[in-house]
Amino acid sequence: DIQMTQSPSTLSASIGDRVTITCRASQTISGFLAWYQQTPGKAPKLLIYKASTVEDGVPSRFRGSGSGTDFTLTISSLQPDDFATYYCQHYDNYQWTFGPGTRVEIK
Amino acid sequence: VQMKESGGSVVHPGGSLRLSCAASGIQFGSYAMSWVRQAPGQGPEWVATISGTGFNTYYADFVKGRFTVSRDNSKNTMYLQMNSLRAGDTATYYCANNNWNDMSYLNHWGPGTPVTVSS
Numbered sequence: 001d002i003q004m005t006q007s008p009s010t011l012s013a014s015i016g017d018r019v020t021i022t023c024r025a026s027q028t029i030s031g032f033l034a035w036y037q038q039t040p041g042k043a044p045k046l047l048i049y050k051a052s053t054v055e056d057g058v059p060s061r062f063r064g065s066g067s068g069t070d071f072t073l074t075i076s077s078l079q080p081d082d083f084a085t086y087y088c089q090h091y092d093n094y095q096w097t098f099g100p101g102t103r104v105e106i107k
Numbered sequence: 108v109q110m111k112e113s114g115g116s117v118v119h120p121g122g123s124l125r126l127s128c129a130a131s132g133i134q135f136g137s138y139a140m141s142w143v144r145q146a147p148g149q150g151p152e153w154v155a156t157i158s159g160t161g162f163n164t165y166y167a168d169f170v171k172g173r174f175t176v177s178r179d180n181s182k183n184t185m186y187l188q189m190n191s192l193r194a195g196d197t198a199t200y201y202c203a204n205n206n207w208n209d210m211s212y213l214n215h216w217g218p219g220t221p222v223t224v225s226s
Contacts, residue, residue: 034212036151043201043216044143044151050211087150091211094165096141096153 002026004090004099012107019075021102023088028068032091035064035073038101039084047086048073078104108132108215110202115220118192126187126220128202133215136160136180139205141213142187144198144222152198156205157185192224 003026013019023033033051036044046055048064051071061076075082083106088099114126128140142154155176156165164176175188185202199221203213 032209032211036213038151043203043219044213045216046212046214049206055214089151089212091209094156095167096143096156096213098143098151098153101150 001095002029002090002092002097004088004097006086006088006099006102008102009100010103010105012105013078014107015078015080017078017107019078019082019104021073021086021104023066023071023073023099025069025071025090029090029092031067033064033066033071034089034091035062036087036089037082037084038087044087075104108204110204110215110217112200112202112217112220115200115222117223117225119226120193120224122192122224123188123190124192124222126189126200126202126222128185128187128217130183130185130202130204133204135183138207139210140178140185141203141205142176142185143201143203143213143216144196145201145219146195146198149198151201154200155187156210189222192222194224196222197224198222 007022031051035048038044052064063074085101085103087101109131141156145151157176161178173191178185199219201219203216
């Protein structure tokens with residue numbers, strides 16, 4: 001089975017900072033990689049799919065990139081609504097696997 | 108688009124529960140639908156997916172033989188029948204629709220319904 005890891009597990013940042021979160025697969029994967037944002041008590045919200053396509057309505061400061069085993073989510077200028085936990089998710093052969101998450105907290 | 112789960116409650120180990128997911132704002136029968144759970148303090152964990160027609164179902168290994176996903180397209184509703192529940196099944200259960208063409212990601216999520224398995 002493909003395992004997904006994320007780094008860092010926690011990230012402290014300030015408003016306006018550029019933030020990068022990494023998702024790594026245990027082996028080369030297809031581009032079926034999505035990113036979700038979750039705030040406490042709420043359901044995850046889709047941000048990015050197919051590694052780099054921004055979901056409708058998601059601010060342009062969110063960007064996804066990567067291929068092979070390494071993928072990144074970048075927030076170009078952190079805003080107050082962005083303090084949340086971010087999860088990557090991979091799809092392969094009718095199995096959907098989430099990463100362990102990266103919590104972005106206020107510095 | 109809205110998804111709304113229901114049916115979560117407290118149940119004893121070994122017990123059963125049926126969750127429902129009512130969808131609106133989408134052409135329900137055109138979309139695969141999924142259940143994802145999240146234990147307290149943990150990340151999301153995929154549980155099961157059912158194709159738009161209901162003919163194909165897919166399960167995470169840890170629920171095979173215990174959980175059954177089904178749907179009634181005439182009611183725009185998906186179900187999760189959970190049997191032989193264990194303490195480790197305690198979680199908030201979310202439903203979501205898969206994207207239309209390749210099912211690879213989950214577009215719209217419900218707010219979740221809590222399931223607690225405890226004696």
